Amino acid sequence: MMIEELRKYNFEEKWIERIKKLGISKLYPPQEEFVKRRLFEKSCIVASPTASGKTLLALFSTINCIKNGKKILYTSPLISLAFEKFEEFSKFFEEYKVAISVSDYDSADPWLQNYDIIIATNEKVDSLIRHGAEWIKDVGLLIVDEIHLLNDKERGATLEMVIVKIKKLVNNIKILGLSATIKNCKELAEWLNCELLESKFRAVPLYQGVVLDHKIKFLGKEEIQLDNKLEIEESIVKDVMLKNKQLLIFCSTRRNAEALAERISRFLINWLKDKEIAELAKISKEIENSLEIATRQCKRLAECVRKGVAFHHSGLISRQRRIVEENFKNGLIKVLVSTTSLAYGVNLPAFRVLIRDIKRFEEPYGYRYIPIIEYYQMIGRCGRPKYDAYGEAVTVAKSEVEAEKIFEIFINGEPEPIISKLSSEPALRSHILSLISSEFCLTKKSLKNFFSSTLFAHQYGNIGIIEEKIENILEMLSQWNF
Ligand SMILES: Nc1ncnc2c1ncn2[C@@H]1O[C@H](COP(=O)(O)OP(=O)(O)OP(=O)(O)O)[C@@H](O)[C@H]1O
Ligand SMILES: [Mg+2]
Numbered sequence: 001m002m003i004e005e006l007r008k009y010n011f012e013e014k015w016i017e018r019i020k021k022l023g024i025s026k027l028y029p030p031q032e033e034f035v036k037r038r039l040f041e042k043s044c045i046v047a048s049p050t051a052s053g054k055t056l057l058a059l060f061s062t063i064n065c066i067k068n069g070k071k072i073l074y075t076s077p078l079i080s081l082a083f084e085k086f087e088e089f090s091k092f093f094e095e096y097k098v099a100i101s102v103s104d105y106d107s108a109d110p111w112l113q114n115y116d117i118i119i120a121t122n123e124k125v126d127s128l129i130r131h132g133a134e135w136i137k138d139v140g141l142l143i144v145d146e147i148h149l150l151n152d153k154e155r156g157a158t159l160e161m162v163i164v165k166i167k168k169l170v171n172n173i174k175i176l177g178l179s180a181t182i183k184n185c186k187e188l189a190e191w192l193n194c195e196l197l198e199s200k201f202r203a204v205p206l207y208q209g210v211v212l213d214h215k216i217k218f219l220g221k222e223e224i225q226l227d228n229k230l231e232i233e234e235s236i237v238k239d240v241m242l243k244n245k246q247l248l249i250f251c252s253t254r255r256n257a258e259a260l261a262e263r264i265s266r267f268l269i270n271w272l273k274d275k276e277i278a279e280l281a282k283i284s285k286e287i288e289n290s291l292e293i294a295t296r297q298c299k300r301l302a303e304c305v306r307k308g309v310a311f312h313h314s315g316l317i318s319r320q321r322r323i324v325e326e327n328f329k330n331g332l333i334k335v336l337v338s339t340t341s342l343a344y345g346v347n348l349p350a351f352r353v354l355i356r357d358i359k360r361f362e363e364p365y366g367y368r369y370i371p372i373i374e375y376y377q378m379i380g381r382c383g384r385p386k387y388d389a390y391g392e393a394v395t396v397a398k399s400e401v402e403a404e405k406i407f408e409i410f411i412n413g414e415p416e417p418i419i420s421k422l423s424s425e426p427a428l429r430s431h432i433l434s435l436i437s438s439e440f441c442l443t444k445k446s447l448k449n450f451f452s453s454t455l456f457a458h459q460y461g462n463i464g465i466i467e468e469k470i471e472n473i474l475e476m477l478s479q480w481n482f
Pocket of ligand 1: 022024026048050051052055179384
């Protein structure tokens, strides 16, 4: 479908012009289906691969909601993603007021009342609700980006609570839940009583492979021989530099990310042009002077950036995070080593993604494979339509057996289903306590009513058992004098 056809669906000329300005002249198949089914007027779960253009769907629904004078609340799991969407929405909706709210500072942020579109992280939205933000009742559309985060062990329960609370606070609110592949997306759509759009479309091919013995074996593409005189990471960097491309590496911890960036900095400088070295020196100074007194981390990051590589994690101060992202996007920083702080949603010019740690330490189990959903998100950061004709996502295997396992579990496997994380007793307890202390639920009946609307109840099916759990927790809390 050509963009002009949006006229048939009552999109004003100015919006059509602005979409064209984004460089979009024709809709991708899931976008076409979204328009034809008029899903921009409805609540909907979208399960469609990474880089299939889900942000445009969010723009369509926002256009529809904003004309009715209602606010739009966009929640994102990552600060970097929230800022990317803030930039896109501010430009696109230039005559409207767009705000971003991601700070840790806990308050109701009454100033947001004056804004039409509010972009925030999931945890920030939770805090705004707990502090009784009045403007929430004016929200007409809640966009939940990366809704598969419901399955996250640490953060999933909070997102679930946010969705249920907003549904309770605002009658007839529309919800647009966006995600890449979700196995049980039908179940999610049933829980939220909304439409479902499922697609397998990806605009740019993404080749997955495994690195072992200085070879990258791909599914559906010829293998690459790396320079076996070098350490594995150096040989991968060399291969990407020879192609004149950029590399994004995912590590399991901040420490690993910093240490690897430092190691790469020792040889990467050899690949830089004199002009780039001069530019990077300036950026490096800016990073070092981000704070009044440079910390060890500031110095370490500055030193890496001077040599064309950076690390990225949630411990960076916001100015440094912005400088690093900007200069990776403009091609000066060649290699970026990140934790999950860049794993979801963001559009980066990474031709290749390298998953360095496919296992992560988890109490009390020890080292375990990362969730498949997370793997899909990480590999989805390469092969983005704006930047490359195809992408390569490779994972480091430590042995032949592990290489086979990676093919079996991740490359040929299926993502795990999304299961409510409210089922864990500690999560349930802390959320019950928060509902009571924020006066969201003042009676036992309202608590039970609240939990009957959760994904937990939808999946569990037996509300009697959930009520019993709630009774037990209330009993425990009263024994503890809460
Ligand atoms: N119809 C289109 N034609 C050309 N480019 C498009 C089209 N739709 C989207 N794009 C571009 O594709 C890129 C990826 O889009 P977007 O970030 O919305 O993907 P996504 O589906 O949200 O991915 P993820 O699951 O990783 O968040 C963007 O650069 C966007 O401008
Ligand atoms: Mg997205």
